[in-house]
Amino acid sequence: MDVARTEVALKRRVGRGGAARLGLLALPVAFFAVFFAYPVAAIVGRGLKADGTWQFGRLADVLTQSGVRDVLWFTTWQALASTALTLLIALPGAYVFARFAFPGKQVLRAVVTVPFVLPTVVVGTAFLALAGRGGLLDELWGVRLDTTVWAILLAHVFFNYAVVVRTVGGLWAQLDPRQEEAARMLGASRLTAWRTVTLPALAPAVAAAALMVFLFTFTSFGVVQILGGPTFSTLEVEIYRQTTEIFDLTTAAVLTLVQFTAVGAVLAVHAWTVRRRETALRLVDASVTARRPRGAGQWALLAGVLVTIAVLLLLPLAVLVQRSFDASGFAYYRALTSEDGGTFLVPPIDAIGNSLSYAVVATAIAVLVGGLAAVALTRRDAGRFVRGFDALLMLPLGVSAVTVGFGFLIALDEPPLNLRASWILVPLAQALVGVPFVVRTMLPVLRAVDVRLREAAAVLGASPWRAWREVDLPMVRRALLVAAGFAFAVSLGEFGATVFIARPDRPTLPVAVARLLGRPGDLNYGQAMALSTILMVVCAVALLVLERLRTDRTGEF
Amino acid sequence: MSNTKKFTAVVVGLGLVTLSACGSEESAGSGDSKTVTLVSHDSWVVSKSVIADFEKQSGYQVKVLKDGDAGQAVNKAILTKDNPQGDVLFGVDNTLLSRALDNGLFQPHEAKDSDLVLPEYRADQEQHRVTAVDTGDICVNYDKAYFSERKLEPPKTLDDLVEPPYKNLLVTENASTSSPGLGFLLGTAAKYGDDGWADYWKKLKANGVKVVDGWEQAYNEEFSGSAGGKKAGGDRPLVVSYASSPPAEVVFADPKPKTAPTGVAEGTCFRQVEYAGLLSNAKNPEGGKALLDFMLTKQFQDDMPLNMFVYPVREGAQVPQEFVKYGPQAKDPQTMDPAKIAENRDEWVKSWTSLVLK
Numbered sequence: 035m036d037v038a039r040t041e042v043a044l045k046r047r048v049g050r051g052g053a054a055r056l057g058l059l060a061l062p063v064a065f066f067a068v069f070f071a072y073p074v075a076a077i078v079g080r081g082l083k084a085d086g087t088w089q090f091g092r093l094a095d096v097l098t099q100s101g102v103r104d105v106l107w108f109t110t111w112q113a114l115a116s117t118a119l120t121l122l123i124a125l126p127g128a129y130v131f132a133r134f135a136f137p138g139k140q141v142l143r144a145v146v147t148v149p150f151v152l153p154t155v156v157v158g159t160a161f162l163a164l165a166g167r168g169g170l171l172d173e174l175w176g177v178r179l180d181t182t183v184w185a186i187l188l189a190h191v192f193f194n195y196a197v198v199v200r201t202v203g204g205l206w207a208q209l210d211p212r213q214e215e216a217a218r219m220l221g222a223s224r225l226t227a228w229r230t231v232t233l234p235a236l237a238p239a240v241a242a243a244a245l246m247v248f249l250f251t252f253t254s255f256g257v258v259q260i261l262g263g264p265t266f267s268t269l270e271v272e273i274y275r276q277t278t279e280i281f282d283l284t285t286a287a288v289l290t291l292v293q294f295t296a297v298g299a300v301l302a303v304h305a306w307t308v309r310r311r312e313t314a315l316r317l318v319d320a321s322v323t324a325r326r327p328r329g330a331g332q333w334a335l336l337a338g339v340l341v342t343i344a345v346l347l348l349l350p351l352a353v354l355v356q357r358s359f360d361a362s363g364f365a366y367y368r369a370l371t372s373e374d375g376g377t378f379l380v381p382p383i384d385a386i387g388n389s390l391s392y393a394v395v396a397t398a399i400a401v402l403v404g405g406l407a408a409v410a411l412t413r414r415d416a417g418r419f420v421r422g423f424d425a426l427l428m429l430p431l432g433v434s435a436v437t438v439g440f441g442f443l444i445a446l447d448e449p450p451l452n453l454r455a456s457w458i459l460v461p462l463a464q465a466l467v468g469v470p471f472v473v474r475t476m477l478p479v480l481r482a483v484d485v486r487l488r489e490a491a492a493v494l495g496a497s498p499w500r501a502w503r504e505v506d507l508p509m510v511r512r513a514l515l516v517a518a519g520f521a522f523a524v525s526l527g528e529f530g531a532t533v534f535i536a537r538p539d540r541p542t543l544p545v546a547v548a549r550l551l552g553r554p555g556d557l558n559y560g561q562a563m564a565l566s567t568i569l570m571v572v573c574a575v576a577l578l579v580l581e582r583l584r585t586d587r588t589g590e591f
Numbered sequence: 592m593s594n595t596k597k598f599t600a601v602v603v604g605l606g607l608v609t610l611s612a613c614g615s616e617e618s619a620g621s622g623d624s625k626t627v628t629l630v631s632h633d634s635w636v637v638s639k640s641v642i643a644d645f646e647k648q649s650g651y652q653v654k655v656l657k658d659g660d661a662g663q664a665v666n667k668a669i670l671t672k673d674n675p676q677g678d679v680l681f682g683v684d685n686t687l688l689s690r691a692l693d694n695g696l697f698q699p700h701e702a703k704d705s706d707l708v709l710p711e712y713r714a715d716q717e718q719h720r721v722t723a724v725d726t727g728d729i730c731v732n733y734d735k736a737y738f739s740e741r742k743l744e745p746p747k748t749l750d751d752l753v754e755p756p757y758k759n760l761l762v763t764e765n766a767s768t769s770s771p772g773l774g775f776l777l778g779t780a781a782k783y784g785d786d787g788w789a790d791y792w793k794k795l796k797a798n799g800v801k802v803v804d805g806w807e808q809a810y811n812e813e814f815s816g817s818a819g820g821k822k823a824g825g826d827r828p829l830v831v832s833y834a835s836s837p838p839a840e841v842v843f844a845d846p847k848p849k850t851a852p853t854g855v856a857e858g859t860c861f862r863q864v865e866y867a868g869l870l871s872n873a874k875n876p877e878g879g880k881a882l883l884d885f886m887l888t889k890q891f892q893d894d895m896p897l898n899m900f901v902y903p904v905r906e907g908a909q910v911p912q913e914f915v916k917y918g919p920q921a922k923d924p925q926t927m928d929p930a931k932i933a934e935n936r937d938e939w940v941k942s943w944t945s946l947v948l949k
Contacts, residue, residue: 080670101945167812168823264765264804264948278663279768280937281690440670447674454674534667538657549633551807 058410059423062469065403068451069462070430073441074290080444081287089284096288102272106292109252109268112183116190116251117244123191123342124198125240130339131199132206134332135324144577146347147196151523151573153544154193154256156566159551160350161189161261163357163563170353185261190254192347194247201243202236207323209235245304249297253432255530269293273434290437297432298425305425351570358563366560382561385546386568389526392457392542396464396525401518403465404472409502411473412480427473430466435530438463442535457540463531468521475520479513480506519580523573543569627651627878628677630668630870632661635681636898637891645885651878661770662687669694672871678879681724681867681886685926686773688714688721688866689933697721697868698876703884704905712864712904714929721866724886725901728834728921729774730860731761732853734816737828746829748858749782752795759799762813762827765948767940769805770863775831776943777932778861781925788939792946801827802947810836816853818844834860835900837918838911842897851917860921865901 082089096102131143149157165171165179165188172178179185209232217227255270267275269289276286327333358366370383404427411424430438442463447454453462483506491501529544536545543565550562629635635657642653656677658664665687668680672695683691691697697720705713705722712723731752733745746752752761764772780788803809811819814830817840837851867886869879885891892908895901902910902920914920 101941104949259804264768264802275768278659278666280940281662281666281669282937440667443667444670447671452674454671454676538655 058406062403062407062410062427063423065399065469066426069442069446070433070438070466073445074433074437075441076445077283077437077441078287078290081283081285081290084284092284093288093291096285097292102285102289105267105269105272105289108266109270112186112190112258112266112268113248113252113254115183116187116194116254117248119187120191120194120198120247120251121240121244123346124195125202126335127195127339127343128199128203128206130336131203133211133324134327134336136326136336140581141578142343143199144574144581146199146343147577148351148570148574149192149347150194150196151520151527151577152566152570153527153529153547154254155260155529155544155548155551156354156527156569157189157193157350158256158260159547159562159566160354161185161192161257163353164350170349180261180263183262183266186254186258186266188346189257189261190247190251192350193257194250195343195347197246197250198243201246202239205239206232206236209323211323242304245300249300249304249432252296252300253293253434255435269296270434274436277436277440286437290434293432293434294429297429301425301428301432304428354563354570355567358560358567360560366557366564369557369561370564382541382546382550382565385541385543385565386572388536388540389543389569390572392460392464392532393522393525395458395461396468396528397518397522399461399465400468400472400521400525401514404469404517404521405476405514407469408473408476408480409506411477412483424473424477428470431470435528436534438466439531439534442531454535457537459535460532460540460542461525463535464525464528465521466531467528468524471520471524472517475517476510476513479510483509516580519576523576526569526573526576624875624878625650625652626654627679627875627882628654628656629882630656630658630664630675630677630680632664632682633657633659634661634899638894638898641890641894644890645882649878649881649885651875651881653882665691665696668870669696672696675870675872675874678870678873678875679867679882680870681865683721683866683868684770684863685714685866685929686770686777686863686932686936688929691868692720693933695871698871698873700869700880700883702880702887704887707906708887708904709906714864714866721868722883722887723864723904724867725895725899726862726864726904727901728855728860728862728924729771729778729831730834730921730924731775731856732814732816732830732832732836733856734814734828735852735854737815745854746856746859748856749779749791750858751856752800752829752859753791753798755798757798757829759801760827761795761799761829761831762801762803762809763831764806764809765802765804766943771806771831771833772802773936773940774861774863775859776939777927777936778859778925780935780939781861781927785935789942789946792943796947800947806832816840829856833900834918834921835896835902835914838913838916839900841917842913855918855921857921860924862921862924862926864904 082092127146131139152160162180163169165177165185167178167180169178169180179188214227214231217231218224222230252268253270254268255274258266258268258271259274262271269292273286273289273293276282276289327336360366371381407423407427442459443454446452446459453459487505488501491505492498496504526542527544528542529548532542533545533548536542541549547562547565547569550558550565635655646652654677658667658676661682661684664680665683668675669691680691680696683696692715699719700722701719702722705719708723712726714723715721731746735745738745743756746754746757751757763775766772766776776788779791782788783791801813803813809830810817810832811825812823813825813827814820814832815825815828816830817825817836819825820830834855837853837855840853841847841851867883869876869883873879887905889905889908892903892905895903896909896911896914902914910920
């Protein structure tokens with residue numbers, strides 16, 4: 035009798051679960067509808083509509099232009115090459131971070147993540163300072179890589195190294211090494227054991243990392259624009275040129291749709307590999323799998339990885355820092371506090387305060403929206419609609435920032451959404467990029483919470499809210515902080531959309547850096563380097579704090 | 592309705608209300624009849640005392656929104672036409688003028704002293720939607736030291752640039768992303784005509800012209816004659832820049848040299864005129880009109896040249912000594928009707944891109 039009543043109660047609760055999930059999704063859906071889908075649709079629609087009629091015929095016109103085909107071809111092959119090169123260079127790093135214990139590992143893991151959250155203007159500038167005209171390599175050996183495709187590829191490795199180390203390394207650290215040892219005991223060679231035991235377990239993570247890198251390099255903007263010169267252009271750069279310089283909104287709209295389709299396909303594959311990974315593995319605590327390297331081979335591997343990191347990641351950052359000092363010391367930093375020069379209406383140093391306050395608001399929005407979405411997506415009974423939404427949440431990472439920025443400009447200028455003159459526009463745009471990181475960080479942790487605990491709480495009479503607060507929240511609090519930290523760092527670094535909507539008298543750090551770089555003269559260049567260094571330090575501190583908060587399963591980043 | 596749903600609905604509702612409240616508050620600020628907002632490209636500079644005088648005389652506070660480079664500022668203004676970011680837009684040049692007018696960006700206002708604008712710079716005379724404010728020439732600059740060391744005559748005309756002595760010496764800008772780059776292309780189109788310009792560029796390419804993305808890179812990194820280029824080890828003694836660049840090399844140098852280190856090839860120039868206009872849906876049209884009138888006063892026209900490195904358009908306005916001495920204005924620059932530019936610009940840029948960049 036009692037048992038039956040409990041079962042009925044439980045069923046009712048589970049039935050309500052569907053409604054609750056929709057309720058949880060309402061805010062994220064509304065957020066994306068209003069601040070992503072609507073502005074993007076508005077600007078694309080403006081491009082495809084002329085005199086009130088749709089111009090779908092223009093689609094074919096644009097797509098058959100040889101220039102457009104060249105751009106599409108270059109975009110694809112450089113993304114494939116960048117992805118391959120990144121995997122080649124970063125996979126040994128993932129192994130080293132996963133399996134070896136060595137002093138300074140935590141700090142180093144934070145440092146290699148710094149480039150990933152740095153704005154691309156800064157990354158591009160760091161590479162120019164290293165490999166451009168008059169750069170370090172030029173001075174030493176007369177090597178100049180700017181305006182070659184090598185500069186672009188290497189910058190992409192620099193940028194995405196952390197994606198592979200964190201995604202693949204994170205999982206690798208949790209794979210039980212005893213499985214591979216068992217295979218070897220049974221007579222398999224080292225290679226065979228690795229190929230038959232570890233590789234299949236890692237493959238989905240490698241695929242997911244590869245797809246993320248592909249996504250980021252396929253939509254590469256700042257790196258290509260700064261390092262590529264006039265000859266190289268990705269779809270993203272071309273959308274920017276067509277929109278801001280040539281003002282051919284039709285071509286821009288068509289290119290946006292092309293990029294949308296490609297990114298959608300990549301995300302669909304990504305979602306599929308993520309699901310496979312989440313279901314297939316039994317994991318152990320990362321802290322027990324790492325040990326000191328043994329034997330010459332392992333020491334050599336560790337040394338090789340450290341040298342690679344030093345040359346490829348630390349050197350460009352160091353060049354940036356070095357350039358921020360002039361012969362007499364802090365002159366460029368001091369210049370940041372002065373108002374004159376005409377570049378800004380405010381001293382450049384104000385950009386730090388602007389950036390920090392925008393990032394705080396953006397983080398709050400991203401955590402609220404992304405957190406709710408992640409909770410809704412956690413449900414095991416999530417249907418196809420919900421899973422589709424999971425992929426949709428990633429789309430802002432793959433849609434041209436200039437499209438989003440211009441979309442904001444034309445779509446959000448009427449009551450009740452007259453936001454164009456409002457400061458909130460910038461954090462909203464930044465939150466769009468932050469949400470995917472929050473979701474990706476929270477989801478695996480939330481999914482790891484045993485459903486039976488929640489059910490037990492429900493059976494004992496707890497409301498869903500109380501069950502969440504008492505069961506889920508304590509377990510995910512750290513993940514929530516990590517997610518917030520990522521959203522914060524990403525907001526600090528967001529450039530593409532911010533540059534279009536930041537008010538001229540309230541520039542953010544990346545916007546100020548870009549504007550200073552666009553001005554002639556020694557002092558402007560030095561100030562750009564000084565501001566970049568400040569941004570870098572702020573990001574690094576945020577990431578170091580995150581390292582301290584890392585849980586065993588902190589998701590995919 | 593479940594609790595969660597209600598909660599979410601409340602949050603969304605509150606959010607939107609707060610957001611729109613922020614929005615309307617801000618836009619009320621910019622629509623204030625005491626404030627006049629000027630939208631401009633990044634190069635806008637005026638002496639503080641001059642703006643202060645205007646504010647005192649007119650009773651308006653001037654707010655400036657610098658909105659990217661010239662092309663971006665115009666494009667953003669067109670996109671936001673129905674609810675503009677300001678009252679007056681400054682910085683539409685003759686290469687962009689038709690785009691702005693065709694899109695209905697401006698409303699008519701005949702500025703007070705517009706009859707004093709030199710006739711060759713006037714535009715849109717029937718409707719007075721724009722007012723010419725300044726002018727400048729896009730010209731090939733040369734590094735004087737380079738040519739005197741080699742006892743080589745610097746080039747004088749566009750024809751000279753394709754001659755063997757000047758092989759691999761010129762750097763120019765991408766015509767699709769840079770306004771001097773586009774101006775130079777239009778200059779060649781004006782000189783050699785619809786049929787001849789492409790041939791000219793073929794010859795220029797064969798003679799080793801180098802194309803970079805923007806003016807900054809061309810002038811401050813590649814060009815051997817500028818202060819920046821010398822530091823960066825630039826090795827091209829010819830660059831597409833402005834007629835006012837040589838005086839700028841003197842004005843911004845410390846100590847000041849006796850003569851400019853660079854010169855202008857006068858037969859290579861294309862004349863740019865910059866206009867300002869009252870935005871169609873300006874919230875403070877009266878303030879905007881006052882600001883436009885002010886831009887043609889002698890005070891403003893005299894102040895402008897050494898701030899923005901352009902020439903005045905008002906009759907009798909003072910051309911600074913530095914300009915006369917170090918970089919005289921070209922006598923017979925190429926020009927082109929804005930309507931013709933509008934008609935051909937995109938096609939020319941496209942052909943130019945496939946001809947020169949591929």
